[in-house]
Amino acid sequence: MSLIGRFVNLWRRSSLEREFDDELQFHFDMRVDANQRAGIPRADAEAEARRHVARLRAREGMRDARIILWLDELARDLRHGARRFANDPGTTALAIITLSLGIGANTVIFSLLHAALFRPLPFPDPDRLVSLFDGSRIQATSGVPPTVPEWIDVRDGRHRFEGLSFYDTRDVQLTGGTEPARAFAARAEASFLSVLGARTQLGRLFVAGENDPGRDRVVVLTDGLWHRTFGADPKVIGSTIRLNGAGYNVVGVLAADFAFDYQVPEPIELFIPFTMSTTYTSRDADFTSIRRVSAIARLQPGVRIEDADHDVKAIGETIAKAHPELYRRGTDGQDIGFYMGIEPLQSALTGRGRPVLLLLFGAVTLVLMVACVNTAQFLMARAIERRPEVAIRMALGAGRARLLRQFLAEALLLGGVSAVAGVLQATWLMPAMIATLPSRMTPRSTPQLDLPVLAFTAILALIAALLFGLLPAWQFSRATALRRMEQYAIGGGRSRPRQALIAFEVGVSIVLLVVAGLLFQSISELQQSPAGYSSDDVTLLRIRASSTGAAGMTTGDLYARYLDRIAQIPGVASAAVADGPLAGAGGIEFTIPGRQNGPQQLTSYRIVSPGYFSTLQIPVLDGRVFSAEDTIGHTPVAIINEELARRYWPGESPIGRTIRTGPGPRLATMTIIGVVGNVRPVLLAASSPQLYVSSLQQSEPSIVMLVRKSPGATVSADAIKQAVWSVVPEQPLFDIRTMNDLVDRQFAEPRAVGRLLAAFATLGLAMSTMGIYMIVTYLTSRRSKEVALRRAVGAQPGDVLSLLAGQTLRWSIGGLAIGIIAAIAASRALRSTLIGVMALEPQTVIAMSAFYLIVIVVAMAVPILRAMRLDPAVVLRAE
Amino acid sequence: MGENKKDQLQGTLDLLVLRTLSTGGKMHGYAITERVVQISRDVLKIEAGSLYPALHRMDEAGWVKSEWDVTENKRKARFYSITAAGRKRLAAEEAHWQKVAGAVMRVLRHA
Numbered sequence: 001m002s003l004i005g006r007f008v009n010l011w012r013r014s015s016l017e018r019e020f021d022d023e024l025q026f027h028f029d030m031r032v033d034a035n036q037r038a039g040i041p042r043a044d045a046e047a048e049a050r051r052h053v054a055r056l057r058a059r060e061g062m063r064d065a066r067i068i069l070w071l072d073e074l075a076r077d078l079r080h081g082a083r084r085f086a087n088d089p090g091t092t093a094l095a096i097i098t099l100s101l102g103i104g105a106n107t108v109i110f111s112l113l114h115a116a117l118f119r120p121l122p123f124p125d126p127d128r129l130v131s132l133f134d135g136s137r138i139q140a141t142s143g144v145p146p147t148v149p150e151w152i153d154v155r156d157g158r159h160r161f162e163g164l165s166f167y168d169t170r171d172v173q174l175t176g177g178t179e180p181a182r183a184f185a186a187r188a189e190a191s192f193l194s195v196l197g198a199r200t201q202l203g204r205l206f207v208a209g210e211n212d213p214g215r216d217r218v219v220v221l222t223d224g225l226w227h228r229t230f231g232a233d234p235k236v237i238g239s240t241i242r243l244n245g246a247g248y249n250v251v252g253v254l255a256a257d258f259a260f261d262y263q264v265p266e267p268i269e270l271f272i273p274f275t276m277s278t279t280y281t282s283r284d285a286d287f288t289s290i291r292r293v294s295a296i297a298r299l300q301p302g303v304r305i306e307d308a309d310h311d312v313k314a315i316g317e318t319i320a321k322a323h324p325e326l327y328r329r330g331t332d333g334q335d336i337g338f339y340m341g342i343e344p345l346q347s348a349l350t351g352r353g354r355p356v357l358l359l360l361f362g363a364v365t366l367v368l369m370v371a372c373v374n375t376a377q378f379l380m381a382r383a384i385e386r387r388p389e390v391a392i393r394m395a396l397g398a399g400r401a402r403l404l405r406q407f408l409a410e411a412l413l414l415g416g417v418s419a420v421a422g423v424l425q426a427t428w429l430m431p432a433m434i435a436t437l438p439s440r441m442t443p444r445s446t447p448q449l450d451l452p453v454l455a456f457t458a459i460l461a462l463i464a465a466l467l468f469g470l471l472p473a474w475q476f477s478r479a480t481a482l483r484r485m486e487q488y489a490i491g492g493g494r495s496r497p498r499q500a501l502i503a504f505e506v507g508v509s510i511v512l513l514v515v516a517g518l519l520f521q522s523i524s525e526l527q528q529s530p531a532g533y534s535s536d537d538v539t540l541l542r543i544r545a546s547s548t549g550a551a552g553m554t555t556g557d558l559y560a561r562y563l564d565r566i567a568q569i570p571g572v573a574s575a576a577v578a579d580g581p582l583a584g585a586g587g588i589e590f591t592i593p594g595r596q597n598g599p600q601q602l603t604s605y606r607i608v609s610p611g612y613f614s615t616l617q618i619p620v621l622d623g624r625v626f627s628a629e630d631t632i633g634h635t636p637v638a639i640i641n642e643e644l645a646r647r648y649w650p651g652e653s654p655i656g657r658t659i660r661t662g663p664g665p666r667l668a669t670m671t672i673i674g675v676v677g678n679v680r681p682v683l684l685a686a687s688s689p690q691l692y693v694s695s696l697q698q699s700e701p702s703i704v705m706l707v708r709k710s711p712g713a714t715v716s717a718d719a720i721k722q723a724v725w726s727v728v729p730e731q732p733l734f735d736i737r738t739m740n741d742l743v744d745r746q747f748a749e750p751r752a753v754g755r756l757l758a759a760f761a762t763l764g765l766a767m768s769t770m771g772i773y774m775i776v777t778y779l780t781s782r783r784s785k786e787v788a789l790r791r792a793v794g795a796q797p798g799d800v801l802s803l804l805a806g807q808t809l810r811w812s813i814g815g816l817a818i819g820i821i822a823a824i825a826a827s828r829a830l831r832s833t834l835i836g837v838m839a840l841e842p843q844t845v846i847a848m849s850a851f852y853l854i855v856i857v858v859a860m861a862v863p864i865l866r867a868m869r870l871d872p873a874v875v876l877r878a879e
Numbered sequence: 880m881g882e883n884k885k886d887q888l889q890g891t892l893d894l895l896v897l898r899t900l901s902t903g904g905k906m907h908g909y910a911i912t913e914r915v916v917q918i919s920r921d922v923l924k925i926e927a928g929s930l931y932p933a934l935h936r937m938d939e940a941g942w943v944k945s946e947w948d949v950t951e952n953k954r955k956a957r958f959y960s961i962t963a964a965g966r967k968r969l970a971a972e973e974a975h976w977q978k979v980a981g982a983v984m985r986v987l988r989h990a
Contacts, residue, residue: 019957020931022955022957023908023931023956023957024927024931026907026908026909026954026955026956026957027908027909027927027931029954030909031909034913052926052927053927053928054927057928058927058928058930058931058932060932061929061931061932061935062931062932062935065932065936065938066935066939
């Protein structure tokens with residue numbers, strides 16, 4: 001209370017002082033009365049009372065007791081500082097702008113980071129929610145979602161979970177309304193919503209058993225979809241909606257505040273039960289190892305996550321022992337080190353954007369450091385101007401602590417104003433910045449300037465203020481005596497601390513520049529490297545085999561029928577299906593029978609129809625492509641890429657040789673029938689082993705259809721839809737777009753990160769340039785007389801230039817060199833965290849350094865040339 | 880408390896003031912000085928320059944509380960009275976003083 005009370009008293013000083021006076025006056029009057037009563041004459045009585053009361057001393061003591069004095073003095077220092085800043089509005093504004101840009105950028109990136117990584121999930125007791133995953137010690141993979149049989153084994157094993165569940169996601173076509181609409185659905189195990197702790201506003205959640213095959217189909221809607229598509233009509237409960245052609249009974253509408261939008265391509269709009277058919281639950285089925293589901297669990301209250309993890313690991317070991325054929329390498333029987341584990345759901349759901357956000361955070365921290373150093377430069381320059389004043393004050397006996405406090409007060413003032421300006425900038429910049437970033441990196445939960453973020457900004461500003469405030473103060477407190485101050489003023493060349501700061505700014509800025517340059521270099525390298533296919537004139541659409549309407553046909557047959565109809569559309573040159581548009585799933589192993597080199601990994605395993613290669617214009621180099629005869633029952637066949645052929649059959653034809661894939665679901669021994677050109681994988685330039693199998697031999701329900709039109713022809717999306725629907729009405733179709741659009745989109749993330757880094761680098765560049773400009777201007781004005789004298793006795797402009805700029809240039813180049821070394825190290829680290837980042841090319845470094853050097857030289861030349869335009873005679877006469 | 884000379888003097892002044900207030904009830908500063916002079920038979924004289932800072936300090940510390948009121952002859956004055964915390968403090972100071980005074984007496988007598 002006392003401290004706060006004294007603090008409050010600071011603001012009611014004048015009334016306090018009045019009270020002191022009244023009290024002392026009363027005492028004085030009483031004393032005078034008493035003296036007079038004792039017979040002392042009035043004048044003497046008053047004199048005695050005055051001595052006795054010792055008003056000055058008393059008042060000082062009372063003030064001391066009531067008010068925090070140092071704070072009072074700090075307030076005075078702040079006022080003093082504010083007046084000084086107001087005297088120099090231009091430079092002050094510049095300093096505040098730089099610093100607030102640094103703080104603002106930091107605030108934005110931190111609020112993204114906070115929303116993405118640290119803010120608790122909006123479910124009850126989020127600390128008890130965990131995610132289940134698979135890992136392999138040999139392949140060094142972790143965080144892979146488990147398969148359904150694995151999840152079942154965990155559920156039925158010994159564990160300390162209150163509940164376990166899982167989900168996966170897919171597009172659905174919502175029909176029966178006014179027009180077919182696409183919606184994003186989660187197929188959830190029945191307890192999923194209750195494990196999360198979700199509540200409904202209407203109806204109910206799923207009940208146990210609704211996952212079983214053959215049960216009535218039910219659906220739970222989110223509040224958003226309910227409003228958007230059903231006009232928030234409460235009668236929707238009990239009604240039937242059609243999803244992908246099948247009827248689903250609406251049983252519930254989730255509470256308005258429920259949202260599950262973490263690490264899913266888009267927010268989930270409706271939940272349907274995951275049908276636990278043997279296709280998914282049996283380890284013998286085709287898709288078991290491919291269909292992986294995001295599994296979650298809720299710990300029992302009071303159970304530690306380490307203990308629960310221990311339980312799950314034990315179950316994982318049992319699984320691996322029970323199914324050696326699936327959990328060991330097929331060829332040499334070596335254990336792949338399969339294990340299962342859990343991690344907090346928070347980090348599982350928010351972890352993927354982390355490296356990029358941390359990278360950006362690192363970059364803005366560097367920008368802020370440059371801003372701090374810049375502000376220190378500014379304050380030091382001002383401090384030097386104030387040297388006579390400070391010297392006088394020190395000579396008059398002002399303590400070093402007193403001076404230090406004054407410097408700090410100014411720094412705090414600058415930091416405080418900049419923090420406020422920075423937060424204002426952040427509110428304004430945030431929406432723009434979020435719009436730039438690809439969705440994978442931005443959290444769905446909207447970042448906002450909430451309390452933790454503001455606290456962060458405040459701490460940041462405080463640290464910044466201390467950093468840039470103490471530097472000039474420290475520099476000053478070393479110069480104790482007046483004599484030393486004078487020496488300082490005459491020499492002019494003793495600017496080493498400031499030069500070192502310049503070197504630091506240059507070093508940090510070049511790191512940012514080079515890293516930003518690296519990202520753009522990588523993008524252009526990727527765009528220029530041969531793709532191996534042509535995406536012009538190709539339209540893509542996604543199709544998922546409908547559960548109705550494909551009766552009696554394999555998915556391969558069904559897609560062949562679609563392709564036949566599409567081929568009849570005028571203007572269509574060719575069409576194909578594949579399990580994905582570009583290079584496909586990696587990580588599947590292959591072996592060449594008879595070779596000793598053990599299992600290798602494919603970077604792409606693609607299931608394609610016969611027309612795939614002609615549609616994407618991938619050249620056939622040897623053998624043939626798939627035909628309509630390569631069906632189930634005939635010899636399993638495969639096509640390999642040039643790189644795979646070159647590695648294993650250099651100088652000979654691989655046609656007719658065998659290749660084996662697996663272990664796992666893609667276990668097959670196939671005859672090689674053709675060799676095709678290398679296709680550039682997503683965000684990788686290196687060619688690597690790729691393998692194609694026939695869609696008529698490998699079943700896959702979810703595919704992409706690729707339609708190439710003849711050059712110059714137009715094929716409407718509607719014509720393609722009608723062709724598909726003429727085979728199966730209501731076949732859901734999604735995401736119709738050009739392939740060029742898709743190809744371009746893979747560069748979205750590196751491009752967005754590159755743009756942000758470039759913006760940060762520009763900030764750093766501008767600040768360091770300003771710092772250089774300031775120091776050279778200062779040195780020039782300090783030595784203007786010396787320069788005039790030298791020129792008067794015949795010094796050449798070059799001599800003058802090197803006299804004034806030589807030192808700064810040397811320090812800058814030193815900073816540049818160290819910065820380049822740091823940038824090379826940073827680019828190495830970046831390559832391992834961000835896909836698509838290429839090796840740093842010397843040209844990038846050279847270009848960036850040369851550019852920076854030019855900027856530095858210009859910043860130095862401007863003030864010097866200006867000084868040299870002055871007539872030496874005039875300068876000298878001013879003496 | 881009593882670590883250095885200044886503290887010791889301050890402690891003594893606090894002791895005198897608290898003791899006076901503990902028996903005298905609500906008093907203004909002038910009355911406190913008069914009472915101390917009277918009881919100490921003119922030996923202890925408290926100057927206003929010391930008394931008022933001490934009173935305000937003890938007010939902040941919560942040992943005394945103060946309020947503005949009018950005197951018998953209708954003059955406005957600030958009145959002080961002792962609080963519960965002040966009484967506790969007084970007991971401690973008194974004990975300390977007795978101990979020190981006793982010790983000094985013993986030294987004077989036997990050393």
